[in-house]
Amino acid sequence: MSAHEILISLQNVSLSYTVRAGMFKWSKYMPLSDISFDLHRGETVGIIGRNGAGKSTLLRLIAGILEPDRGQIINHGARVSLLSLGVGFVPHLSGKQNAMLSGMLLGLRRQEIARRMEAIIEFSGLGHFINQPLHTYSSGMRARLGFSVAIQVDPDVLLIDEVLGVGDEEFRTKSTSEMKRLIKSDKTVVLVSHSLPTVKELCDRAVWIEEGSVKNTGDIESVLNLYTGRSENS
Numbered sequence: 001m002s003a004h005e006i007l008i009s010l011q012n013v014s015l016s017y018t019v020r021a022g023m024f025k026w027s028k029y030m031p032l033s034d035i036s037f038d039l040h041r042g043e044t045v046g047i048i049g050r051n052g053a054g055k056s057t058l059l060r061l062i063a064g065i066l067e068p069d070r071g072q073i074i075n076h077g078a079r080v081s082l083l084s085l086g087v088g089f090v091p092h093l094s095g096k097q098n099a100m101l102s103g104m105l106l107g108l109r110r111q112e113i114a115r116r117m118e119a120i121i122e123f124s125g126l127g128h129f130i131n132q133p134l135h136t137y138s139s140g141m142r143a144r145l146g147f148s149v150a151i152q153v154d155p156d157v158l159l160i161d162e163v164l165g166v167g168d169e170e171f172r173t174k175s176t177s178e179m180k181r182l183i184k185s186d187k188t189v190v191l192v193s194h195s196l197p198t199v200k201e202l203c204d205r206a207v208w209i210e211e212g213s214v215k216n217t218g219d220i221e222s223v224l225n226l227y228t229g230r231s232e233n234s
Helices: 055-063 095-105 110-124 127-131 139-150 169-184 196-202 220-233
Strands: 006-020 026-040 044-048 070-075 080-083 157-161 188-192 205-210 213-219
Touching: 006 055, 026 055, 026 070, 026 188, 026 205, 026 213, 044 055, 044 196, 044 220, 055 080, 055 157, 055 188, 080 139, 095 110, 095 127, 095 139, 110 127, 110 139, 139 169, 169 188, 169 196, 188 196, 196 220, 205 220, 213 220
Parallel strands: 044 188, 044 205, 080 157, 157 188
Antiparallel strands: 006 026, 006 070, 205 213
C-alpha cells in the first residue's frame, strides 16, 4: 500500500450543540466549523491550538464517537482507536477489573485482554497495586494503567488526546518511547498536545485549530512558527 494512501478524509465538517442561554432562551454553539483535511497512512499529525479550540472534539469526530452536523468524514476501511486515558474506569473496581473493562470499551475482546494482562501489568509497573481499588490510585497510577491498556489496541489510526505529559518522569519517558515505536511503524498517529516540543519531535505535519476552524496546516516547522508567532503577539 502507498505511504500516501488516504485513510480518512474530512470534508467541510461542522459540529454544533444547542445550549441554554437563559431561562427561556437557547442558542447554538459551534465547536467546529468547516474542517477539511486528509489523514494518510504512516504519517504523524499534531493537532495544536489553545484550550477550547475544539481539538478533543475533533478527535471524537474522527473516532466516530460524534457525528458531524454538516460535511462528511470518509473512512476508507481504517480501524480507529482514541487513546484517552481512563476510558470506562470505575473507582470501586480493581485496577485489573478496570483494565478489562477499558480494553473492551476500546474494542478488544475479553479473551484478548486476558491474554495481554501480564503485559499490561508489566508496562504499567503497578505490581500488586493492580488488585487494589482504583480509588486508592494516584493520578499518576491511573495514567500508567490507562496508557498500558490503550497501547494494547492495534488500530490503523491511533488518536492520542493529551496523554504523554502524565504520570511521573520515569513513566513519561517510557510512554514517549512507546509512542515513538508506534510512530516508526506504519500506524497513522494523530496527536493533540499543548507541548510544542513534543509535537515538533514526534510529528511531521500539523493542523492548527483556532476557534473551531483550521487556521493553518502543513509541515510541522512552518505551522509551529506561525502558531508561536501568533501566540507571542496575542
